[in-house]
Amino acid sequence: xxxxxxxxxxxxxxxxxxxxxxxxxxxxxxxxxxxxxxxxxxxxxxxxxxxxxxxxxxxxxxxxxxxxxxxxxxxxxxxxxxxxxxxxxxxxxxxxxxxxxxxxxxxxxxxxxxxxxxxxxxxxxxxxxxxxxxxxxxxxxxxxxxxxxxxxxxxxxxxxxxxxxxxxxxxxxxxxxxxxxxxxxxxxxxxxxxxxxxxxxxxxxxxxxxxxxxxxxxxxxxxxxxxxxxxxxxxxxxxxxxxxxxxxxxxxxxxxxxxxxxxxxxxxxxxxxxxxxxxxxxxxxxxxxxxxxxxxxxxxxxxxxxxxxxxxxxxxxxxxxxxxxxxxxxxxxxxxxxxxxxxxxxxxxxxxxxxxxxxxxxxxxxxxxxxxxxxxxxxxxxxxxxxxxxxxxxxxxxxxxxxxxx
Ligand SMILES: Cc1cc2nc3c(=O)[nH]c(=O)nc-3n(C[C@H](O)[C@H](O)[C@H](O)COP(=O)(O)OP(=O)(O)OC[C@H]3O[C@@H](n4cnc5c(N)ncnc54)[C@H](O)[C@@H]3O)c2cc1C
Numbered sequence: 001x002x003x004x005x006x007x008x009x010x011x012x013x014x015x016x017x018x019x020x021x022x023x024x025x026x027x028x029x030x031x032x033x034x035x036x037x038x039x040x041x042x043x044x045x046x047x048x049x050x051x052x053x054x055x056x057x058x059x060x061x062x063x064x065x066x067x068x069x070x071x072x073x074x075x076x077x078x079x080x081x082x083x084x085x086x087x088x089x090x091x092x093x094x095x096x097x098x099x100x101x102x103x104x105x106x107x108x109x110x111x112x113x114x115x116x117x118x119x120x121x122x123x124x125x126x127x128x129x130x131x132x133x134x135x136x137x138x139x140x141x142x143x144x145x146x147x148x149x150x151x152x153x154x155x156x157x158x159x160x161x162x163x164x165x166x167x168x169x170x171x172x173x174x175x176x177x178x179x180x181x182x183x184x185x186x187x188x189x190x191x192x193x194x195x196x197x198x199x200x201x202x203x204x205x206x207x208x209x210x211x212x213x214x215x216x217x218x219x220x221x222x223x224x225x226x227x228x229x230x231x232x233x234x235x236x237x238x239x240x241x242x243x244x245x246x247x248x249x250x251x252x253x254x255x256x257x258x259x260x261x262x263x264x265x266x267x268x269x270x271x272x273x274x275x276x277x278x279x280x281x282x283x284x285x286x287x288x289x290x291x292x293x294x295x296x297x298x299x300x301x302x303x304x305x306x307x308x309x310x311x312x313x314x315x316x317x318x319x320x321x322x323x324x325x326x327x328x329x330x331x332x333x334x335x336x337x338x339x340x341x342x343x344x345x346x347x348x349x350x351x352x353x354x355x356x357x358x359x360x361x362x363x364x365x366x367x368x369x370x371x372x373x374x375x376x377x378x379x380x381x382x383x384x385x386x387x388x389x390x391x392x393x394x395x396x397x398x399x400x401x402x403x404x405x406x
Pocket of ligand 1: 184391
């Protein structure tokens with residue numbers, strides 16, 4: 001017997017609506033048809049021109065032509081104005097890029113590109129002079145100049161205020177820079193670096209200044225090519241700056257405001273990283289789902305064991321919660337808010353769940369998950385960085401906690 005409440009509803013709603021629509025192509029409200037077309041074209045490019053090289057680039061790091069090709073296709077300046085060679089799109093275009101790049105199956109490549117599009121070039125666009133935009137931003141959007149970002153030092157990572165790289169003003173107005181930076185993505189290939197320095201070590205956070213430094217300037221030494229757990233397709237450098245002389249026009253933004261400039265930069269870096277985490281986790285999930293349908297044990301598809309079904313349900317729920325956080329926060333960011341607390345939450349949550357999902361995906365694959373040929377172990381190794389890079393889990397928790405006045 002139907003209940004008196006459900007009967008009129010059933011009568012009012014067409015029968016097919018009552019069936020759960022799991023196959024619907026879901027699109028969040030932040031995305032339009034334009035974004036979906038962009039998604040398709042980036043996805044097709046990544047699948048055809050990048051993904052086939054994923055394994056090879058683990059050994060060699062990805063080649064520089066990736067930047068040039070992406071520049072030709074307009075993918076390196078999606079949200080920059082047309083006057084600088086950009087596509088004039090909104091911030092959500094950058095999310096689409098970060099998500100679609102995960103189809104490369106190469107976290108190292110995705111990170112190298114994201115450093116360029118969402119970490120090193122945004123401060124040039126926001127704080128740079130017109131001359132700096134012409135000299136660095138325009139060729140970066142074309143893929144003709146490759147960028148890197150230098151914050152971390154051998155003795156200072158989480159504690160950015162403890163960096164030691166010094167830029168000292170000379171009587172003729174130039175600056176001379178001395179110091180070291182480490183773990184610098186694109187450090188070996190980049191044409192220039194957005195460098196965080198101290199111009200006044202006694203002024204606390206008011207003593208920081210950013211510089212645009214050409215990597216072929218005398219005194220810039222690209223030292224070790226660092227070996228890592230994952231992200232093998234990216235190059236990671238230890239850099240030294242030995243009496244590097246730059247003109248005053250190399251100052252990016254305002255002298256003494258560098259700390260605030262770089263804290264702003266980190267927000268975009270964390271949000272785009274969070275989007276990449278969710279998409280990277282989804283990619284591992286999708287592959288694992290296919291595997292769970294094919295692989296049989298005890299006469300059944302392994303996905304049909306209730307325990308495995310529940311694992312997928314847990315993973316999907318985690319990914320959906322992280323995705324909604326990322327999209328809601330991106331919407332606020334794109335609409336002019338500066339939601340540092342929520343960006344920190346999204347980054348923390350997305351990085352954590354991505355590692356959990358990748359780990360579970362290895363488990364569901366069994367021994368195959370441990371083998372290189374399935375690419376799941378690489379996803380785990382690559383995604384693991386996200387709990388450290390761009391601010392560790394602990395630092396995210398601290399930012400969130402402090403935002404409540406604690
Ligand atoms: C592959 C890779 C690529 C990178 N690319 C770049 C790049 O392109 N440019 C760049 O500038 N940097 C880059 N980084 C650096 C990265 O951002 C730092 O590694 C990260 O910020 C952590 O700093 P750290 O390694 O010095 O760790 P530390 O600061 O030494 O931290 C060590 C541990 O102590 C904990 N800790 C520190 N302070 C606190 C605190 N106050 N409360 C609680 N716990 C704390 C940390 O959470 C961590 O667990 C990269 C790193 C890697 C691994």
